[in-house]
Amino acid sequence: MSEINNKNTSGIEKDKFFAPENEKRTVTAPDGQIIEIDPLNDYFCGDAPRVHKPHKNKLFESFLNWARAESIWVLGFGTGCGSIELYPLLTPRFDAYRFGIQMAPTPRQSSLMIISGYLSVKTLKRVVRSYEQMQNPKFVMGLGSCTINGGMYWDSYNTINRLDYYLPVDTYIAGCMPRPEALLAGFNHLKKAIKEGKGEGANKYAENFEWYKANQKKIIKDWNMPDYNW
Amino acid sequence: MKELLQRLEYRFDVSDIVQKRENQTFLTIDKKHTISLITHLRDIENFSHFVLLTAVDWIEDNLFQLTYILHNPEVNIDIAIRTMISRDNPEMDSAHHLWEQVATYQRELKEMFGINFPGSPGVNDSFILEGWDDIPPYRRDFDTKKYTEETYFPRPGRQTNDPAEYMKNKLYPNG
Amino acid sequence: MAKNKIINWKPDRSKFPDIGQDGKPVVDLASQKYVKIWHGPNHPGVTGNMSLELTVNGDEIVDAKTHVGYLHRGFEKLMERRKYIQCFPIVCRMCVAETDFPEYIYAAAVEDLANIEVPEMAQWLRTLVLEMSRLQTLLRVVPGQGGTIGLGLGVQWGVYLRDLILDLFEELTGGRIYHMYIIPGGVRGLLPDGFKNRMEEILKKVDDYVIRLTSLMYDNAVYKKRTIGIGVIPTDWVDKYGIVGPNARAAGFKRDIRKDNPYLIYGQLDYEPFTTTESDIFARAVVRLEDLKTTVDLIRQIIAKMPLNGDIKAKTPNVLHWKIPKGETYVKSESSRGEFGFYLVSDGSEYPRRINLRGPSYTHAITVLEKLLINANISDVSALMVSLQTCPPEIER
Numbered sequence: 001m002s003e004i005n006n007k008n009t010s011g012i013e014k015d016k017f018f019a020p021e022n023e024k025r026t027v028t029a030p031d032g033q034i035i036e037i038d039p040l041n042d043y044f045c046g047d048a049p050r051v052h053k054p055h056k057n058k059l060f061e062s063f064l065n066w067a068r069a070e071s072i073w074v075l076g077f078g079t080g081c082g083s084i085e086l087y088p089l090l091t092p093r094f095d096a097y098r099f100g101i102q103m104a105p106t107p108r109q110s111s112l113m114i115i116s117g118y119l120s121v122k123t124l125k126r127v128v129r130s131y132e133q134m135q136n137p138k139f140v141m142g143l144g145s146c147t148i149n150g151g152m153y154w155d156s157y158n159t160i161n162r163l164d165y166y167l168p169v170d171t172y173i174a175g176c177m178p179r180p181e182a183l184l185a186g187f188n189h190l191k192k193a194i195k196e197g198k199g200e201g202a203n204k205y206a207e208n209f210e211w212y213k214a215n216q217k218k219i220i221k222d223w224n225m226p227d228y229n230w
Numbered sequence: 231m232k233e234l235l236q237r238l239e240y241r242f243d244v245s246d247i248v249q250k251r252e253n254q255t256f257l258t259i260d261k262k263h264t265i266s267l268i269t270h271l272r273d274i275e276n277f278s279h280f281v282l283l284t285a286v287d288w289i290e291d292n293l294f295q296l297t298y299i300l301h302n303p304e305v306n307i308d309i310a311i312r313t314m315i316s317r318d319n320p321e322m323d324s325a326h327h328l329w330e331q332v333a334t335y336q337r338e339l340k341e342m343f344g345i346n347f348p349g350s351p352g353v354n355d356s357f358i359l360e361g362w363d364d365i366p367p368y369r370r371d372f373d374t375k376k377y378t379e380e381t382y383f384p385r386p387g388r389q390t391n392d393p394a395e396y397m398k399n400k401l402y403p404n405g
Numbered sequence: 406m407a408k409n410k411i412i413n414w415k416p417d418r419s420k421f422p423d424i425g426q427d428g429k430p431v432v433d434l435a436s437q438k439y440v441k442i443w444h445g446p447n448h449p450g451v452t453g454n455m456s457l458e459l460t461v462n463g464d465e466i467v468d469a470k471t472h473v474g475y476l477h478r479g480f481e482k483l484m485e486r487r488k489y490i491q492c493f494p495i496v497c498r499m500c501v502a503e504t505d506f507p508e509y510i511y512a513a514a515v516e517d518l519a520n521i522e523v524p525e526m527a528q529w530l531r532t533l534v535l536e537m538s539r540l541q542t543l544l545r546v547v548p549g550q551g552g553t554i555g556l557g558l559g560v561q562w563g564v565y566l567r568d569l570i571l572d573l574f575e576e577l578t579g580g581r582i583y584h585m586y587i588i589p590g591g592v593r594g595l596l597p598d599g600f601k602n603r604m605e606e607i608l609k610k611v612d613d614y615v616i617r618l619t620s621l622m623y624d625n626a627v628y629k630k631r632t633i634g635i636g637v638i639p640t641d642w643v644d645k646y647g648i649v650g651p652n653a654r655a656a657g658f659k660r661d662i663r664k665d666n667p668y669l670i671y672g673q674l675d676y677e678p679f680t681t682t683e684s685d686i687f688a689r690a691v692v693r694l695e696d697l698k699t700t701v702d703l704i705r706q707i708i709a710k711m712p713l714n715g716d717i718k719a720k721t722p723n724v725l726h727w728k729i730p731k732g733e734t735y736v737k738s739e740s741s742r743g744e745f746g747f748y749l750v751s752d753g754s755e756y757p758r759r760i761n762l763r764g765p766s767y768t769h770a771i772t773v774l775e776k777l778l779i780n781a782n783i784s785d786v787s788a789l790m791v792s793l794q795t796c797p798p799e800i801e802r
Contacts, residue, residue, distance in 0.1 A: 075447070080454070081798070083454075084582060085582065087567075088564055088567075091560070091568075092561060105448075107447070120477050122474050123454060123475040123476070126446055126447060153483070158477050158478060158479050159478055
């Protein structure tokens, strides 16, 4: 484990972006105890993601897929303007709870990440971190035309054009902005795909991990975090 | 409004007075006297509300225009103060001691235009962008389309039409 | 609610560390007495996509710093390379909560520079759309202030009613959120048949909702206990830090641009801005509720006084080659958060030279919030943010 960790941290250049709180140091606790802290090795796991193969028993696998599809927990991270249509979606008018869709406050409890609209470079860094903290199986939904080809902001210097170069996308919902009905249709499409065993975004991410990382590092210029930190 | 402008003209070397509407005036003053004019307006003439500070890039004249807009809530008039600074090594006196939120505007201008405000708190901290290594993006010579095409991965199939040409071809296909 | 007017309130720093040169405390994290916590951007209690870097001692906040920039799209740059009419569809995307205000101030700024007179009917329609936009925001925000401390029922009712308003918007303009209705020179269409009756039906529901919300939230002992006396903005901060809109009205300043500098047809409408002097979270919630009532009243007045038919668009030159005369202007309007202004510079060409949006959150979310959070309890952070009604897209555009 320590080898992996060393390999992991050595890749980080100690440049101007390196946060001082990430440095190795010794601190004295209020009770006089002296503690050594190396945040990058202590708090993060350096293991790369692995491909999760389906269960040998097909019946059991289809049961698991049914369970996954019927309890989609959405990470409450409004990354863009599309998050304003999530209010009607979760209130009595459209009521997404009847499809088993619910908001979850932390990445570790959620299985679906909704990228609601344009994604600026600064947010992408947080999104990548949040996505990697989510437990398998996990899915990504791209909301609005900005995630498909940049949409209104195709020539903006700060928003990405294609989301599928940075994260594996399971469903796209077109529109600017998509209506709650379109969102419900998208959820149903995602559920159908999961039930058929096609929601393999996390495995795709693990297989093409280096390609995704290279794309992410190309635009996130101050990469001051470990490559993988779940 | 007229009396106020007369008083200002008497005390300061203001020029280019444009009164677009009854309650709004734009005027120009040189760089040295800007902060003292703003202080005068705030303390003597009751322009107590600071509306905004922004910059305009006049690349042809090699100048940056800084615009300070102040508002007098008692008589409801706006006054906008323009000042021109050089585009090479741009620098301006900070006004954060008058209103604290001016420091935020100056932080943004430092990041987006590269105008320096020495002494302004936190002016060198990144505000909006993170890890930006190109020229400041709001300058006119920064080409956002070229930057996007080089950095991000444009989805093929996007077509750009000149709207005038396109409508001409559509309405009169035979010329 | 009976309290004295607080003139000069300063955060109590006596038990906290030294203040550095930049006015910020020097916190020694290695002493293990302080912990740094990030509130957002991925947090259920944060308004939009922004984050607060909090340094806490126990559950008391020692220092706070606002981080923005997560929603930056570079509008001001994008609009420099679009023609005036190409700017019109993207300008409403600047603020997702109230899309009509940037639309209106952009149109008004262009008309101001090009010296275009807008027909009277278009002005009535614009006012109606702006007030509807304010109503739909307030229906989300007023109960949302209770939602931040766990009172979710009002939000469920409010967002349902907001959806009915969005249906009316869809009828009128074709879009639920982004309307692209107020075009430079006028508006895009007249009211559909029966629109006024359907509006009145919804307004009756809103009236009913206000009564129910008052007993649910404003008479609620827990809500009062959590909000009265917390997050007080002293009166001398209002000019010092540029506080506008409902937050200034809650501190006793009668500031409302609709009243002070009447634009559109607000001069013909009859209303009075509501002010209180308590200036805490509860007082701001009361001001917003009164704003909601005022808005309903204004929509009724507009519908009653509005002419039936008329010109809705002034004659403009060919928009593909529309050259705006050289000049600059600043146009402002009163959104539900306060002064919303647009600074437009034209150099006489077909493209705008420079555009700058002035949003009220620029000061509320950074300077004021950073100050108010000091000495606050960590459980009040969300309530404070929503009570200031911070909206990050207008800070970074």
